[in-house]
Amino acid sequence: MSDFDYSAMDSLQFDVLREIGNIGAGNATTALSQLLHSTKIDMKVPNVELLDFQDLADMIGGAENLIVGILLTLEGEIDGMMMFMMEKESAHHVINILMNRDLEDFESFTEMDLSALNEIGNIIAGAYLSSISTLTNMLITSSVPYMAIDMAGAILSVPAIEFGKVGDKALVIKTQIVEDDIEVSGYFVLIPTLESYSKIMASLGL
C-alpha cells in the first residue's frame, strides 16, 4: 500500500484532496467564527498543489516572513501532520478580538495570548480533522498542539523534512480563511504520510 506516488496523481485524486480540504476548512471556519462571534469569516476555494521545497514558504509570504505555526501530529488510521499557519499580524488580530482589546496592538504576545492561540489552533484543527474523519469513516486522533512563532521557512522545514523522506516535492492541501474587514488569513496544510494517502483514497473507493 505504500507505493502511492503523488507525482503521478490524476485529476480525480486531486479533486478528492481538494474536497477534503474544502470540508475540513469549512468546519474549521465555522468553529473559528463561533469562537470570535463573527459572521464575516469566509473561506477561499482550496488549492491542492505539489510544491518544490524551495517554493513552500512562498505560499505564506516567503522564507523570512514571521508566522505562527501550530502543528499537530496525526495518529490512528491516518498518520502524518497537520499545520495551521497565520501570519503574525493575523494572529494578533484574532487574539485582540478574542480578548476584547485594542485592535491596533501588534507588539507582543503575553503568556495568556500564547495559550489562547494554542487553544484556537486546537479547536480549529480538531474541527478540520473530525470532518475528514467523518468523510473517510476512519479514526484520526491528534496530538496536543505544538506552537512556534518564527520565520516561515524554519517552521515549514518540519513538514518539508517529513516529505523529504519519501520524495522531492510536498503535497499541500491549502485553504485560506479571511475575515473581511480585519484581514485574518490562515492556512491549513494537511500532510498525511504516503501510506495514509492510499488509505484515504481507498476509503473513498478510488
Added chain:
Amino acid sequence: MGNMIKVGMADFNICKAPDAITTLGLGSCVGIALYDANRKIAGLAHIMLPDSQAVKNNSNVAKFADTGIDACIDMMVKNGASRIGLVAKIAGGAQMFAFGSGNDMLRIGERNVIATKAKLKQLGIRILAEDTGNSYGRTIEFYPETGELLIKAVGKPPKKV
C-alpha cells in the same frame, strides 16, 4: 559589494568573493558553509535529512548531509577550489516544535547536526564555528571575502562567527 546568491531548501551552490551566499529560514535543516580561504571560494549546502541510505528515494543528493556535502565540494573544486584545507562553518538543526518524548520527528534537527559533523570529520574538514540546536529559525549569510558567517534570528541581534 558583490551579489548575494540564494540557496533554497535541499539545494547547494557556490560563490566567489566579492559575492556572498545565503540561505533563508533554516529550521531543522542544517546550512553548511564550506570555504577555501586562499582562493576565496565558498560553497553552501542546505541539507534536510541526515542519511541518504535511510530512505528509498535518494536521487536528490542535495537533500542529505552525507551526499550534499560531497556534491557541494565537487562543485567548488570544479570551479577552482582546492579540496585540501577546506574549512566549514555550520548553523541550523533547531528543534522548531517542543514535541513530547519518544517522537522520532523531534530529534531530526539534532540528527542532522550529528550527521553533518560526522561527514565533515570523515572528509577531514575542520569546523571553525557552529550555531546549532535551540528552537529558533536562522537566516545565514557567508562572505568569502572575509570568511565570516552572519547569523540572523528573530528577536536576536545578528551574530558574526
